[in-house]
Amino acid sequence: MGAPRMEGEVTRRGRRLRVQWNLWVGAAILVLLAAAALVSYVYVPHDPNRISIMDRFQPPGGDFPLGTDQFGRDLLSRLMVGSRVTILVGVMAVAIGLSAGLLVGGIAAQYGRWVDEGLMRIMDALAAYPPLLLAILLASIMGPGTVSGTLAIGMATIPVFARLVRANFLTLLDADFVHAARAAGARNARILWRHLLPNTAAILLVQATITFANAILAEAALSYLGLGTQPPHPSWGRMLREAQDFLVFSPYPALWPGLAIAVTVLGLNLLGDGLRDVLDPKTRRR
Amino acid sequence: MQAYLIRRAITFAVTVWLAASLAFATLLVIPGNPAQIILGIDASPEAVAAVERALGLDLPPWTRYVHWLADLVRFDLGASLVYGVSVWSLIAERLRVTLPLTALALGLALLIGIPLGLFAATRRGSFADLLATAFAQAGIATPSFWLGIFLILVFAVNLRWLPAGGFTPWSQNAARAFLSLLLPAVALGTARAASLTRIVRSAALEVLSADYVRTARAKGVPESRVIRRHVLRNALISVSTVVSMEVAQLLAGAIIVETVFTLPGLGALVLSAVSNRDFPLIQGIVVCMAAAILVLSLLTDVLYAYLDPRIRYS
Numbered sequence: 001m002g003a004p005r006m007e008g009e010v011t012r013r014g015r016r017l018r019v020q021w022n023l024w025v026g027a028a029i030l031v032l033l034a035a036a037a038l039v040s041y042v043y044v045p046h047d048p049n050r051i052s053i054m055d056r057f058q059p060p061g062g063d064f065p066l067g068t069d070q071f072g073r074d075l076l077s078r079l080m081v082g083s084r085v086t087i088l089v090g091v092m093a094v095a096i097g098l099s100a101g102l103l104v105g106g107i108a109a110q111y112g113r114w115v116d117e118g119l120m121r122i123m124d125a126l127a128a129y130p131p132l133l134l135a136i137l138l139a140s141i142m143g144p145g146t147v148s149g150t151l152a153i154g155m156a157t158i159p160v161f162a163r164l165v166r167a168n169f170l171t172l173l174d175a176d177f178v179h180a181a182r183a184a185g186a187r188n189a190r191i192l193w194r195h196l197l198p199n200t201a202a203i204l205l206v207q208a209t210i211t212f213a214n215a216i217l218a219e220a221a222l223s224y225l226g227l228g229t230q231p232p233h234p235s236w237g238r239m240l241r242e243a244q245d246f247l248v249f250s251p252y253p254a255l256w257p258g259l260a261i262a263v264t265v266l267g268l269n270l271l272g273d274g275l276r277d278v279l280d281p282k283t284r285r286r
Numbered sequence: 287m288q289a290y291l292i293r294r295a296i297t298f299a300v301t302v303w304l305a306a307s308l309a310f311a312t313l314l315v316i317p318g319n320p321a322q323i324i325l326g327i328d329a330s331p332e333a334v335a336a337v338e339r340a341l342g343l344d345l346p347p348w349t350r351y352v353h354w355l356a357d358l359v360r361f362d363l364g365a366s367l368v369y370g371v372s373v374w375s376l377i378a379e380r381l382r383v384t385l386p387l388t389a390l391a392l393g394l395a396l397l398i399g400i401p402l403g404l405f406a407a408t409r410r411g412s413f414a415d416l417l418a419t420a421f422a423q424a425g426i427a428t429p430s431f432w433l434g435i436f437l438i439l440v441f442a443v444n445l446r447w448l449p450a451g452g453f454t455p456w457s458q459n460a461a462r463a464f465l466s467l468l469l470p471a472v473a474l475g476t477a478r479a480a481s482l483t484r485i486v487r488s489a490a491l492e493v494l495s496a497d498y499v500r501t502a503r504a505k506g507v508p509e510s511r512v513i514r515r516h517v518l519r520n521a522l523i524s525v526s527t528v529v530s531m532e533v534a535q536l537l538a539g540a541i542i543v544e545t546v547f548t549l550p551g552l553g554a555l556v557l558s559a560v561s562n563r564d565f566p567l568i569q570g571i572v573v574c575m576a577a578a579i580l581v582l583s584l585l586t587d588v589l590y591a592y593l594d595p596r597i598r599y600s
Contacts, residue, residue, distance in 0.1 A: 121297065125304035128576035128583075130538035137312050140560045140568050217429055221542050224431050225557060240432060244546070247439050258432030265427035 023274025026209075029267025037083040046074035048081045049232045057250040067252040069243060075256050078234040082257070085223075085235040086216055086264065089150045093215035094208045096154025101161020106196075108162070109169035110188070120166070123159040131156035131218040139227040146235075149228040153218045157211045164207055168200045202279040209272035213265045220261050236261050290591065298584045303355075305576045309569045310354055314347055324367065324563045340367070341565070363570035368562045373570035376555060383453055383551035384544070387467050388536045391475035395532065398475075399482025400525065404518060406483065407490035418483060425480020430539050434473035434546035441469060451548040470547045474539050478532050482525065489524040493517045523593050530582035537575055 045065070055072035058064050066075040104123065108116040129137075135152035142148040172178055178195050186194070222228035223237030231238060236257040243253035321337035322329065338344050342353065357364065363373035406418035442450035448469050454462040493499060494517060502512050541553030548554075552571060559567040 121300050122304055124297075124301040124580075125308055125576075128301070128305045128534075128579045129308070129572070130534055130575075130579075132538040132541055133572050133575055136541075136556055136560055137309065137568065137572055140563060140565065141312055141315065144560075213427075220429055221431065224429075225542060225545060227560070237429075240429075240435065244435050247435065248443060251436075251439060254432070254435050258429060258435070261429050261432065262424070262427045266423055269423060269427060 020274045020278055022270040023278065026267045026269070026271030026274055029263060030271060033083055033264055033267070034087065036080050037087050040077075040080040040084060044074075044077040044080055046077045048073060048077040048234050050074075057246070057253075059250070060252060066256050067250065069239070069253040070246045070249070075239075075253060078239060079236070079256055079260055082234040082236045082239060083260070085146060085229050085233070086219065086261075089146065089153060089219040090212040090215045092150045093154040093157055093218075094211050096151070097157030097161045097211055098204065098208060100155075100158045102165050104158065104162040105165025105167075106169060106192070108166045109173060116166070119162070123162050126155065127159040129156060131214070132221060135218070135222050135227060139222075144227040144230065146229045146233075149219060149222045153215045153222075156218075157215070160207060160211065161204070164203060165200060168203060169196055172196050172199055202275075206272050206276045206279065209268050209275065213268035213272070216261060216265055216268070220257075291588065294584065294587060298580065302577055302580055305580065306355070306358055306573050307351075309573050309576070310351060312569075324565075337367075358573070363573070364566040366559075366564055366567040368559075368564045368567070373567050376567065377552065377571060377574055380550065380552045380555045382456060383467075383549050384537075384540050384553070386464075387470055387474065387544070387549070387551065388533065388540055390467055390471035391478065391536050391540075392529075392533060394471055394475035395478035395482050395536075398479035400486050400518075400522075402479075403483040403486025404490050404513070404521065406487045407494060407517075407521075408513060410491065418487070422480045422483040422487070425476050426484070428477060430473050430477055431542045431546045433476055434470065434543055437469045437473055438547070451546075453549050466547075466549070470543045470549060473546065474536060474543045477539070478536060481532065482528075485528055486521055486525060489521040490517050493520045496520075523590065526589050526593060527586055530579070530586040533582050534579040537578065 050073060052068075052072035055064070055068050056070055058068040058072070060067040064074050064076070066079065068074055069078070104119050108119040131153045134156050135149055138148040138152040139145075142151075172195060178191060181191055181195060219228055219235070220237035220240070223235045224241045226238075226241065229235035229238055231242075239257040240254055243257070247254055321334045321341060321343055324337055325333055335344075342350050345353070361374065363377075365372050366376055369376060402418050402421070406415045409415050438450045441448050449462075449466045451466075453466050456463045496516075499512060499516050502516055503509070507515075540551060541556060543549075544551040544553035545557065552575075556568065556571045558564075559571065
């Protein structure tokens, strides 16, 4: 009885994967971003920090595919090198939020009562600080820079993950198959690895893509405010800030980094939506 | 409901206390002596001692914490190190820019997001729906400061319709003050409008497939009435739950947008406080913003319980 239905499930999921255009477009954008960052370690068209006053404000084309900025620096090279910061901050923010969120949410769900209450109130307090506010606090202590910015953005994402993990674990801990496993003598560690984590992975994956996107926007904002990545290292937010004062001479130095941020965030959001559609049949086709 | 309100008030007080303590803790974990950091390494020991006394750093941490909390309860945020006046008065002055900006952006977001989301949901799968969804996706992904930069280029530099930045005080010329907030509000509100469009669309789609909507239609209730009485009303409940989060985003976003348009709001104040290492001022602003966000989420929860009779709080 089970076998035919499972076959049907597989084909249906396969068909769903094929029509999930948002998932594929999102994934393609991310692969492109990762490729740009990786290639930048071995090849960039020009030195991203080479100043050449003769070449300032070049429009796109010829020697400079995307044009140059107010110092004559190649915009494509700077964008490519800047994508490293984008990926680094995104990955680190997700790593911090996910690991701390699993720990806090897991402990809260497992121990309940005042442990749960206390931890969740701390999460509420942390959630009252938007990433930018936390970053401002941290930047005032540690000084501005990529590390303090990443830490702040990562910390700000902990409450979302902690709440997700807690809610999921609580539901699962009361599920029949977990009760059955426990009755069969499974210990906490086994229940965690075999039942709780695999059944929470999908929802965490979706949240991770959303967090990644928000982290990129937050990093760009921090760098724009001068609290994130410091010059001369190129970062997309910083490039925008520098370009703003020369907008009347050339719009390109401001156009590309903004477009790069928007397309990357769009890609991550599309990927998240696509993943959610595939992994969670309840929200499908909405 | 009453028991729920009391319990909610207690958790609210605890959360505000924790959030404020977090801001206080940051001063404790600063490596080295904050007074030395403020004055620089060349400062004389006397000057450092004077700043230490001004900050109360000569007292043990617990005493400082208790003093700080006692002041906070009386809404006393201390005095700024740089300006020498009370933090509270500095914040109040800057709110004259930041609050209208946030309100304008929120108004814009609601004005665009609710009708557009509803429109898209009722025409699901159509080209109009696709356009609305595309706007939502693009709007969420576009950084507000980038949008702001290009709004300045088009509407201030090229067309010369609106000021490129700066702010005319309300007392001088209220109309000009309003105009100087218009572009910033668009830059700030677009992403929120996009996010609301998405939320309203998905909430309305859920309601549209509900049994009571089918019943209403089967009874012959006109479609416009179905949309107004059933779909909009129920979709608005889900909007009310996210409005506090949207306002939190707007407040944080205002810091950046104010920088783009050189507006003398809270954002400019907090940034100058960071570069001056004016710790009481930074703490004050951060605590105020976090408290405002918590108050909003409390109001949302209560409003939600009031709006949706299906929610029962025991």
